[in-house]
Amino acid sequence: MTQQMTLDWARQQGDAGILRAHVRAENAAPDFTRRACAYALALIATRGPMSGEDIVDACRAAGYCPPDDRAFGAVFKLALREGARVVGLAPRRKGHGSSGGKVYGVAG
Numbered sequence: 001m002t003q004q005m006t007l008d009w010a011r012q013q014g015d016a017g018i019l020r021a022h023v024r025a026e027n028a029a030p031d032f033t034r035r036a037c038a039y040a041l042a043l044i045a046t047r048g049p050m051s052g053e054d055i056v057d058a059c060r061a062a063g064y065c066p067p068d069d070r071a072f073g074a075v076f077k078l079a080l081r082e083g084a085r086v087v088g089l090a091p092r093r094k095g096h097g098s099s100g101g102k103v104y105g106v107a108g
Contacts, residue, residue, distance in 0.1 A: 014073075017070060017073070018070065018071075018073035018074050018077070019074075021066070021068045021070035021071040021073065021074070022071055022073070022074035024066070024067050024068060024071065025066035025067060025068070025071035025074075028066065028067050029066070032064065032066055032071065033071070033074045033075055033078055034078070035064065036059050036064040036066075036072070036075045037075050037078040037079050037082060039058075039059055039062060039064060040055050040058075040059060040075060040076075040079050040084070040104075041079055041082060041083065041084060041106070043055060043058055043059075044084060044104050044105055044106055045106055048105065049087050049088065049103050049104060049105035050103065050104060050105075051090040051101050051102070051103050051104075052072075052076060052101050052102050052103075052104060053090075053092065053093050053094055053101055055072075055104060056069060056072050059072070059075070076102075076104070079104065083106060083107050084104045084105070084106060084107075085104070085105055085106065085107050086102045086103065086104060087103050087104065087105035088102075088103040088105075089101065089102060089103060090102075090103050
Protein backbone atom coordinates (compact mmCIF):
# COMPACT_ATOMS: atom_id res chain seq x y z
CA MET A 1 0.00 0.00 0.00
CA THR A 2 1.25 3.50 -0.85
CA GLN A 3 1.30 6.10 1.87
CA GLN A 4 -0.13 9.55 1.09
CA MET A 5 2.32 12.45 1.35
CA THR A 6 1.29 15.22 3.67
CA LEU A 7 1.63 18.89 2.81
CA ASP A 8 3.91 19.38 5.83
CA TRP A 9 6.19 16.56 4.68
CA ALA A 10 6.33 18.01 1.16
CA ARG A 11 7.24 21.44 2.55
CA GLN A 12 9.96 19.92 4.74
CA GLN A 13 11.41 18.15 1.72
CA GLY A 14 11.31 21.38 -0.29
CA ASP A 15 13.05 23.31 2.49
CA ALA A 16 15.70 20.60 2.78
CA GLY A 17 16.34 20.78 -0.98
CA ILE A 18 16.57 24.58 -0.88
CA LEU A 19 19.10 24.33 1.95
CA ARG A 20 21.25 21.79 0.07
CA ALA A 21 21.27 23.93 -3.10
CA HIS A 22 21.95 27.08 -1.03
CA VAL A 23 24.97 25.52 0.70
CA ARG A 24 26.36 24.28 -2.61
CA ALA A 25 25.91 27.71 -4.22
CA GLU A 26 27.55 29.49 -1.28
CA ASN A 27 30.51 27.08 -1.41
CA ALA A 28 30.92 27.75 -5.13
CA ALA A 29 30.44 31.53 -4.88
CA PRO A 30 30.47 32.99 -1.36
CA ASP A 31 27.62 35.45 -0.75
CA PHE A 32 25.74 34.21 -3.84
CA THR A 33 22.34 34.34 -2.14
CA ARG A 34 22.72 37.87 -0.78
CA ARG A 35 24.15 39.25 -4.05
CA ALA A 36 21.56 37.55 -6.27
CA CYS A 37 18.79 38.74 -3.95
CA ALA A 38 20.01 42.34 -4.12
CA TYR A 39 20.04 42.10 -7.92
CA ALA A 40 16.54 40.56 -8.00
CA LEU A 41 15.18 43.31 -5.74
CA ALA A 42 16.77 45.96 -7.95
CA LEU A 43 15.20 44.33 -11.01
CA ILE A 44 11.66 44.42 -9.67
CA ALA A 45 12.15 47.92 -8.25
CA THR A 46 13.22 49.30 -11.64
CA ARG A 47 11.31 47.10 -14.13
CA GLY A 48 8.19 46.38 -12.12
CA PRO A 49 6.67 43.02 -11.27
CA MET A 50 8.34 40.00 -12.86
CA SER A 51 7.78 36.27 -12.83
CA GLY A 52 10.20 34.19 -10.82
CA GLU A 53 11.34 32.50 -14.02
CA ASP A 54 12.13 35.86 -15.63
CA ILE A 55 14.04 36.92 -12.51
CA VAL A 56 16.11 33.71 -12.59
CA ASP A 57 16.85 34.20 -16.29
CA ALA A 58 17.91 37.84 -15.70
CA CYS A 59 20.09 36.86 -12.75
CA ARG A 60 21.81 34.17 -14.82
CA ALA A 61 22.33 36.64 -17.70
CA ALA A 62 23.96 39.02 -15.20
CA GLY A 63 26.37 36.31 -14.05
CA TYR A 64 24.59 34.95 -10.98
CA CYS A 65 24.92 31.30 -11.99
CA PRO A 66 24.76 28.78 -9.15
CA PRO A 67 25.69 25.13 -9.76
CA ASP A 68 21.97 24.29 -9.50
CA ASP A 69 19.09 26.68 -10.23
CA ARG A 70 17.29 25.32 -7.17
CA ALA A 71 19.60 27.66 -5.22
CA PHE A 72 17.29 30.48 -6.33
CA GLY A 73 14.77 29.14 -3.80
CA ALA A 74 16.93 30.65 -1.05
CA VAL A 75 17.21 33.87 -3.08
CA PHE A 76 13.41 34.19 -3.28
CA LYS A 77 12.98 33.38 0.42
CA LEU A 78 15.45 36.14 1.29
CA ALA A 79 13.82 38.57 -1.16
CA LEU A 80 10.47 38.02 0.55
CA ARG A 81 12.05 38.83 3.92
CA GLU A 82 13.70 41.92 2.38
CA GLY A 83 10.52 43.49 1.01
CA ALA A 84 9.52 41.65 -2.16
CA ARG A 85 5.94 40.41 -2.32
CA VAL A 86 4.09 37.88 -4.42
CA VAL A 87 1.73 40.07 -6.43
CA GLY A 88 0.25 37.55 -8.84
CA LEU A 89 0.64 34.40 -10.88
CA ALA A 90 1.92 33.82 -14.40
CA PRO A 91 1.91 30.84 -16.76
CA ARG A 92 4.98 28.65 -16.27
CA ARG A 93 7.59 28.25 -19.00
CA LYS A 94 9.64 25.76 -16.97
CA GLY A 95 8.83 23.17 -14.38
CA HIS A 96 7.01 19.91 -14.24
CA GLY A 97 3.50 20.75 -15.30
CA SER A 98 2.78 23.06 -12.40
CA SER A 99 -0.20 25.33 -12.75
CA GLY A 100 1.46 28.71 -12.41
CA GLY A 101 4.51 30.64 -11.36
CA LYS A 102 4.73 33.51 -8.91
CA VAL A 103 5.05 37.13 -9.96
CA TYR A 104 7.17 39.23 -7.60
CA GLY A 105 6.90 42.95 -6.97
CA VAL A 106 7.84 45.40 -4.24
CA ALA A 107 5.65 46.20 -1.27
CA GLY A 108 3.58 49.33 -1.50
